[in-house]
Amino acid sequence: xxxxxxxxxxxxxxxxxxxxxxxxxxxxxxxxxxxxxxxxxxxxxxxxxxxxxxxxxxxxxxxxxxxxxxxxxxxxxxxxxxxxxxxxxxxxxxxxxxxxxxxxxxxxxxxxxxxxxxxxxxxxxxxxxxxxxxxxxxxxxxxxxxxxxxxxxxxxxxxxxxxxxxxxxxxxxxxxxxxxxxxxxxxxxxxxxxxxxxxxxxxxxxxxxxxxxxxxxxxxxxxxxxxxxxxxxxxxxxxxxxxxxxxxxxxxxxxxxxxxxxxxxxxxxxxxxxxxxxxxx
Amino acid sequence: xxxxxxxxxxxxxxxxxxxxxxxxxxxxxxxxxxxxxxxxxxxxxxxxxxxxxxxxxxxxxxxxxxxxxxxxxxxxxxxxxxxxxxxxxxxxxxxxxxxxxxxxxxxxxxxxxxxxxxxxxxxxxxxxxxxxxxxxxxxxxxxxxxxxxxxxxxxxxxxxxxxxxxxxxxxxxxxxxxxxxxxxxxxxxxxxxxxxxxxxxxxxxxxxxxxxxxxxxxxxxxxxxxxxxxxxxxxxxxxxxxxxxxxxxxxxxxxxxxxxxxxxxxxxxxxxxxxxxxxxx
DNA sequence: AAGTGGTCTAGACCACTCA
DNA sequence: GAGTGGTCTAGACCACTTG
Numbered sequence: 001x002x003x004x005x006x007x008x009x010x011x012x013x014x015x016x017x018x019x020x021x022x023x024x025x026x027x028x029x030x031x032x033x034x035x036x037x038x039x040x041x042x043x044x045x046x047x048x049x050x051x052x053x054x055x056x057x058x059x060x061x062x063x064x065x066x067x068x069x070x071x072x073x074x075x076x077x078x079x080x081x082x083x084x085x086x087x088x089x090x091x092x093x094x095x096x097x098x099x100x101x102x103x104x105x106x107x108x109x110x111x112x113x114x115x116x117x118x119x120x121x122x123x124x125x126x127x128x129x130x131x132x133x134x135x136x137x138x139x140x141x142x143x144x145x146x147x148x149x150x151x152x153x154x155x156x157x158x159x160x161x162x163x164x165x166x167x168x169x170x171x172x173x174x175x176x177x178x179x180x181x182x183x184x185x186x187x188x189x190x191x192x193x194x195x196x197x198x199x200x201x202x203x204x205x206x207x208x209x210x211x212x213x214x215x216x217x218x219x220x221x222x223x224x225x226x227x228x229x230x231x232x233x234x235x236x237x238x239x240x241x242x243x244x245x246x247x248x249x250x251x252x253x254x255x256x257x258x259x260x261x262x263x264x265x266x267x268x269x270x271x272x273x274x275x276x277x278x279x280x281x
Numbered sequence: 282x283x284x285x286x287x288x289x290x291x292x293x294x295x296x297x298x299x300x301x302x303x304x305x306x307x308x309x310x311x312x313x314x315x316x317x318x319x320x321x322x323x324x325x326x327x328x329x330x331x332x333x334x335x336x337x338x339x340x341x342x343x344x345x346x347x348x349x350x351x352x353x354x355x356x357x358x359x360x361x362x363x364x365x366x367x368x369x370x371x372x373x374x375x376x377x378x379x380x381x382x383x384x385x386x387x388x389x390x391x392x393x394x395x396x397x398x399x400x401x402x403x404x405x406x407x408x409x410x411x412x413x414x415x416x417x418x419x420x421x422x423x424x425x426x427x428x429x430x431x432x433x434x435x436x437x438x439x440x441x442x443x444x445x446x447x448x449x450x451x452x453x454x455x456x457x458x459x460x461x462x463x464x465x466x467x468x469x470x471x472x473x474x475x476x477x478x479x480x481x482x483x484x485x486x487x488x489x490x491x492x493x494x495x496x497x498x499x500x501x502x503x504x505x506x507x508x509x510x511x512x513x514x515x516x517x518x519x520x521x522x523x524x525x526x527x528x529x530x531x532x533x534x535x536x537x538x539x540x541x542x543x544x545x546x547x548x549x550x551x552x553x554x555x556x557x558x559x560x561x562x
Numbered sequence: 563a564a565g566t567g568g569t570c571t572a573g574a575c576c577a578c579t580c581a
Numbered sequence: 582g583a584g585t586g587g588t589c590t591a592g593a594c595c596a597c598t599t600g
Contacts, residue, residue: 049596051569072538077585088571090371093586103500106538109586110579116500116538117442161398218561219384219397225554226507226527244525246507257353257387257397273506276557280499330577332588358566369590374567390567391598 040068041085052087056095064104064115075105075113103277138177140205145184145236146172147198156188159251159262169194171201174236181237182271187263206261215260220252224274229266237268244269321349322366333368337376345385345396356386356394384558419458421486426465426517427453428479437469440532440543450475452482455517462518463553466546474541487542496541500534505555510547518549525550 040063044055063069075081075096082092096113099105107113149167157164169189175182187206189196193213200209207217229237229245237245245266252261321344325336344350356362356377363373377394380386388394430448438445450470456463468487470477474494481490488498510518510526518526526547533542 053569079585089573091570094569103502106499106534106536107586108536108579109577110584112585114538116534117540216561218387220559221384222557222559223554224505224527224557226525226548226550228525242523244507244509246505246527253387253397255387255389257395259398267507269507273504274555274557276503276505276555278501278503280497334588360566370592372589375588388567389598390596391565393566 044085053091053094053098056085056087056092057098060095061099061102061104064099069115071115072117073115075115077112101279103279141176141179142202143174143176144171144198144201145174146170147201149194152188156262160188160190160259162190167191167194169196171196171206173201177271180271181268183265183267184233184236185263185265187261189261190259193260210260215254217252217260218255219257220250222248222250224248226269233266237266239268239270246272246274248274325366334372334375334379337366337368337373338379341376342380342383342385345380350396352396353398354396356396358393382560384560422457422460423483424455424457425452425479425482426455427451428482430475433469437543441469441471441540443471448472448475450477452477452487454482458552461552462549464546464548465514465517466544468542468544470542471540491541496535498533498541499536500538501531502534503529503531505529507550514547518547520549520551527553527555529555 040059041056044052046052060069064071069075076084078089078092078096082089085092096105096107100107104116105113106116148170150170151165152160152162152168154164156168157166160168162168168191171185171187171189173185173187175185193210196209204212210217225247226244227247228242229239231241233245234241234243237243239245246269248263248265248267250261250263250265251259252263254260321340322337325333327333341350345352350356357365359370359373359377363370366373377386377388381388381394385397386394387397429451431451432446433441433443433449435445437449438447441449443449449472452466452468452470454466454468456466474491477490485493491498506528507525508528509523510520512522514526515522515524518524520526527550528545528547531542531544531546532540533544535541
């Protein structure tokens, strides 16, 4: 049995973290009261472009985050739910699966589906640090420290799937949020993107720029680690010399499975951390 | 459009990493030769307990890792595949979805399904560090540094969903692999597990013990960060005083959605890192 | 226009859990 | 034995991409 395990979201930063950590665990431990799952499903759009299962999942998720459906409570069973919403069971199942994947619901055969206990951590959708920061209401700024064409070393070539020595665009940026430095990012881009302009990198996230060019990132492989920062890194991040930094190496692939970007980043660990939810399949 | 993003695996360690990083990128960049996907599907067991879609996914995955189906190549379309394997389309789709979720395949509407380019990173299934190490052929040993009952502080109570001050089992362990210290782990367990014995913790992973008690972890929420190690941590991990450590905080939930374990761990960053694959949904 | 994946349905049988 | 989720089928229509 190769029960591989699966994760769900990633990467949250907020300098003001922990502030919203109040527990709302008023419920009795064994509580499983069968809340009649309210009809917050009445506005399903059956002709629009949004998939039915997604609409259902959205409404369910909202209700769970609202605690309209309280933590720990049981959901109505699949067949009844399907009947009440006038959708097929596979459709309702797909919606539920989506939330199981997000770690909001748990299913047990023969038992039922329950809302996971415990504080729900806000999901962070992914794209790039720039957009993460925007989304959390901060004001990201970027300083381009370096921007040059040079030959790929072996690690870079391997990651991008190009020959060693091929000319690549090498960009170094410092990312700040509300004036505080958060990350130093080095990105290596294959020849096709060698014309990316320095100025646009100051104003937009890398992934925004790529998306505007019709490139959409579909898969990214990351390695997260730590080490002591170099003198230069510490000075840029405005931390004491020799301090720890959080590091992330990433290779991103587009929808054709082609490597698009390789990056080596380091983060100020007091201002940034990665959040991941693992879900057993 | 809430394109939340999804991850796939997590947590790889191996002191001897990077050793297997040879590229096998002999293929022409634009290559998409339509390899007739061999009949490595002929031994499907249609009556056993293993789901059909899982068997198909397994065989496909093996073929991709083997490069029997080369990186970048297109897969046969779903309907034909379904017909040839004599399964329904939903079944074959489910198998493919599983691999898309692992970051091995990419699908595009109107185009087809392709194998992702680029080095495939070995998946690491999840359970616990102990089993990770075992799986990678190392010999994990555990030293129990502390093992006591004491009242939960606010952070711990919040994570576990119990009242502050409730008695919890607090365990501190040092994990070594082949004699080298890798991690210091502090785990807090709710009252129900207060009877866990010190000796069994020396010999088995925490998750193994829990599983033997019929508890299965289904969801875990983790936060990964970095900081300078304390004097005690550095000495235990056998690194220079003040060195960086990689940290992970985790709350694990069982199949009833009940919090089972809260942990604060720190890792030697030269020997351990986290790997994550993100997949756009 | 042809080919692809994306969605959805209606119904079936099974395996598991619990009273 | 009743109720639950887990799997599977057969077929339908749609949206998108490419020639």
